[in-house]
Amino acid sequence: MVEFCAPTRRSLLLILGAAAGAGACLGAPSSAHAxxxxxxxxxxxxxxxxxSCANCSWFNPPSGCSVVSGPVSARGWCNLWx
Ligand code: SF4
Numbered sequence: 170m171v172e173f174c175a176p177t178r179r180s181l182l183l184i185l186g187a188a189a190g191a192g193a194c195l196g197a198p199s200s201a202h203a204x205x206x207x208x209x210x211x212x213x214x215x216x217x218x219x220x221s222c223a224n225c226s227w228f229n230p231p232s233g234c235s236v237v238s239g240p241v242s243a244r245g246w247c248n249l250w251x
Contacts (some may be wrong), residue, residue: 204235204237204238205236206237207237207247210236210247210248210249211247211248212245212246212247213245213246214244214245215244215245215246216246217246217250220246220250221243221244221245221246222234222241222242222243222244222245222246222250223243223244225246225250225251226251227249227251228241228243230243231243236249237249
């Protein structure tokens with residue numbers, strides 16, 4: 170015997186919620202973990218006045234950056250400085 174299962178309001182909300190969650194998860198890695206290229210951030214190996222990687226909140230000593238890919242110099246700078 171085959172029974173027809175009519176969707177209830179609750180089941181429809183659960184399905185829609187799961188679909189929205191799956192979409193958010195699928196989109197998360199590319200947006201949450203993407204770093205800018207040095208070219209896109211206009212990185213250079215020299216400070217901009219008093220601003221440099223060494224005093225930027227994104228800098229991860231000795232040569233890492235949380236928002237720009239690749240090694241950076243403590244004396245470098247880019248337009249994402251902050
Ligand atoms: S100035 Fe730019 S490259 Fe340097 S640490 Fe900050 S965000 Fe990264």
